[in-house]
Amino acid sequence: MDIHASDILVAGGGIAGLAAALALSRRGADVQLIEQADAFSEVGAGIQIGPNVTRILRDWGLEAGLRQLASFPHELIARDARSGRELGSLPLGERAERLYGAPYACIHRADLHQLLLHAVQARDVPLHLNQRLAEVHLQEGRVTVRTEQGLARQPALLVGADGLWSRSRQALGLNEPPRFSGHLAYRGLIPSPTPAAQLQVTVWMGPRLHIVQYPVQAGRALNVVAIVHGELPVNPEGWDHAAHAAHLFQALGPICRPLQQTLEAVPRWRLWALNDRPPLTSARQMGQGTVALLGDAAHPMRPYLAQGAGMAIEDAQALAQCWVEKGTVAERVQRYAEQRWPRNAQVQARAIRNGRIFHAHGPISWGRNLAMGVLGAKVMDVPWLYKGMDFPSGRE
Ligand SMILES: Cc1cc2nc3c(=O)[nH]c(=O)nc-3n(C[C@H](O)[C@H](O)[C@H](O)COP(=O)(O)OP(=O)(O)OC[C@H]3O[C@@H](n4cnc5c(N)ncnc54)[C@H](O)[C@@H]3O)c2cc1C
Numbered sequence: 302m303d304i305h306a307s308d309i310l311v312a313g314g315g316i317a318g319l320a321a322a323l324a325l326s327r328r329g330a331d332v333q334l335i336e337q338a339d340a341f342s343e344v345g346a347g348i349q350i351g352p353n354v355t356r357i358l359r360d361w362g363l364e365a366g367l368r369q370l371a372s373f374p375h376e377l378i379a380r381d382a383r384s385g386r387e388l389g390s391l392p393l394g395e396r397a398e399r400l401y402g403a404p405y406a407c408i409h410r411a412d413l414h415q416l417l418l419h420a421v422q423a424r425d426v427p428l429h430l431n432q433r434l435a436e437v438h439l440q441e442g443r444v445t446v447r448t449e450q451g452l453a454r455q456p457a458l459l460v461g462a463d464g465l466w467s468r469s470r471q472a473l474g475l476n477e478p479p480r481f482s483g484h485l486a487y488r489g490l491i492p493s494p495t496p497a498a499q500l501q502v503t504v505w506m507g508p509r510l511h512i513v514q515y516p517v518q519a520g521r522a523l524n525v526v527a528i529v530h531g532e533l534p535v536n537p538e539g540w541d542h543a544a545h546a547a548h549l550f551q552a553l554g555p556i557c558r559p560l561q562q563t564l565e566a567v568p569r570w571r572l573w574a575l576n577d578r579p580p581l582t583s584a585r586q587m588g589q590g591t592v593a594l595l596g597d598a599a600h601p602m603r604p605y606l607a608q609g610a611g612m613a614i615e616d617a618q619a620l621a622q623c624w625v626e627k628g629t630v631a632e633r634v635q636r637y638a639e640q641r642w643p644r645n646a647q648v649q650a651r652a653i654r655n656g657r658i659f660h661a662h663g664p665i666s667w668g669r670n671l672a673m674g675v676l677g678a679k680v681m682d683v684p685w686l687y688k689g690m691d692f693p694s695g696r697e
Contacts, residue, residue, distance in 0.1 A: 308333055309624075310446060310456035312434045312469050314341050316410070317596025317613035318462035319417035323361060324621035325460075326424045333456075334421070335432035335448065337463075343414040346488045346571070347517040347524030349502065349607040350408060350614075352401035353689035357618045358416075359403060366416045371408040372516035375500045377681065379673055382507030385557035389673030391681040393502070401687045407502065407515040407524065413610070434463060437472040437592070442631055444472060444591045458630055459592045460620065462613070465576055467598035473589050479576040479601055484656070485531040486575055486604070487549045489567035494523035505560050506669075508662035510553055511605075514563060525567055526604070529553060530660075533574055546570055577601045580649035581642045588638035591630050593620055600645040605655035608648050608686065615690050616641055644690060651683075 309325055311318045314336030325332045350358075350371075358367055375394040380387055393405040421428065436447040437459065444459045446452075461469020465479055499520035505512040512527045529552035549570060556564075578601050581587065587599050596613030623637040658669055672680045 308456050309458045309460060310335065310454065311460040311462055312446070313462035313464055313467075313596075313598065314338070314418075314428065314430075315343070315462065315464055315596065315613075316414060316417065316610045317464075317598070317616065318460070319414065319421050320614045320617035321460045321462055321595050321620060322421045322426050322428075323417055323424070324617040325624060326421070326426050327361065328621045328625045330621075330624055333427045333429065335429045335434065335452075337431070337433035339431050341414070341418055341428075341430070343411040344571075346410055346526070347407055347490075347515060348410050348413065348610050349515060350406050350413070350611055351608065351683075352397050352403035352405055352687045354608075354611040354614050355406050356401070356403035356689055357614050360618070361420065363416055363420060366419075367406060367408070370412040370416060370519060371406040372499065372518070372520050373404050373406055374502050374515060377502040377504065379504045379506060379681065380560075381670070382505040382510060382512060382553075382556050382560055385559055388506070388670050389677045389681055391678045397687070400684070401689070407517050409517040409522070409524070410610075412518065434468045437461075437469055439472040439590050439592055442590045457591065458624075458634070461592060461594040461598045462596050464597045465601045467594070469592060469594060469598055472592045473585065473594070475586060477578075479578050481533045482575045482577055482603055482656075483530055484528050484575045484603070485552075486573040487527040487529070487570045488573065489525050489570045490517070491523040491525060491563070491566045491568070493521065498523050504659070505556075506659045506661075506666075507553075507556065508666070509660050511659040512560065512564070513607075523563075525563065527553065527564065528575070528605075528656075528659075575603055577603050577649070577653075580646040580653075582646070584635065584638035584642050586638075587616075587642045587645070588634040589631075591634065593634045593637055595620065599641075600649055602645075602649045603652045603656050605659060606648055606652040606683070606686070608652070612645050612648055615644070619690060640690075648686065651686075 309332045311322050311334040322332050322334045377391040379389045397405040433449040435449045438445045499516045502515040509530045514525045517524045595616040620637050623633045
């Protein structure tokens, strides 16, 4: 493995790392990527991607692949988890295209990961498996990386896309571990959903819980995520845990029959402990000198705005745009960091707030229900987010 001083080194081959490798290589940069695992893979679960993200994938020439792999729901419906009552709805489908110029999609993570991987491979970006970043130092503007396997290099730029437990962060003096949110996510897939379920994202809300269901795999499966409050499982660094439906139902308490039936149809649950970091407060948390952080390495967030991977993809697009601008590497990294931190911070904060609203009880939940019923799309839509990062005035 030969990494030249002019090369960009991406650490991490998840959605953020592959997106960065693709975006930078499309802009003519010499990029190489290292991944600690011995194969590129994604743990099975779905993700939603808003128009701010599908617009970028379209720009990268991935729309045809997305059309084959993803589902494109027509509406988002919010329901009360206990009574089953509809609380409000937001049209997606044609409305998202009309207002935001790109579709709202739901996709299996593995499908999105493969889509990006194939695009990166098609550009002949060198991908090195079994290389685990062990040490990173940033001194006098130069970054030095060492892997556990003995590789030692000084790339022109290190792109730290090594996820929640990022090593790359240490080069920026960021040594605080992520924090456990107190929330657990149970995730599962139901094969062959009904035609109606193939067209909707449904969010069921209740005290200290919410459940989201949406179609993936071009409608061939329904992804279900149930979030409850709970204790940190043993081994918090583990990516996921075998979990039992019985534990989930106990944590949920009373729920309406249709929701119960949906959850009972999940053949196998996996359990995630949800970790995040407080919203970013400065550009230096996203990049300094010749190190830029992307995705969960920089801003792990609660999934209640469905934008963790989305922000990683926006980061990648922004970094590639800055890379072709004038200036030293450090100046371009600085521009990237300044551009990205306020938006990521805003999304992190909004995700935390959504969690409080989804899980509310008593008067707050009554106010929520009233607002969704009366104002519908006005409170459920997120124009500042979906308009995308090219709309700097699109703030809340
Ligand atoms: C329950 C749940 C639901 C979600 N729903 C959505 C959603 O609907 N929409 C959305 O946009 N996002 C969603 N997300 C968030 C999204 O999944 C993440 O934000 C995104 O996958 C992060 O990608 P990443 O590449 O930054 O990190 P990761 O996926 O963690 O990838 C990091 C990669 O780096 C590698 N790596 C780590 N350390 C090293 C090292 N030292 N050396 C080399 N390689 C290393 C890892 O092996 C891995 O391949 C959800 C998350 C959860 C938990």
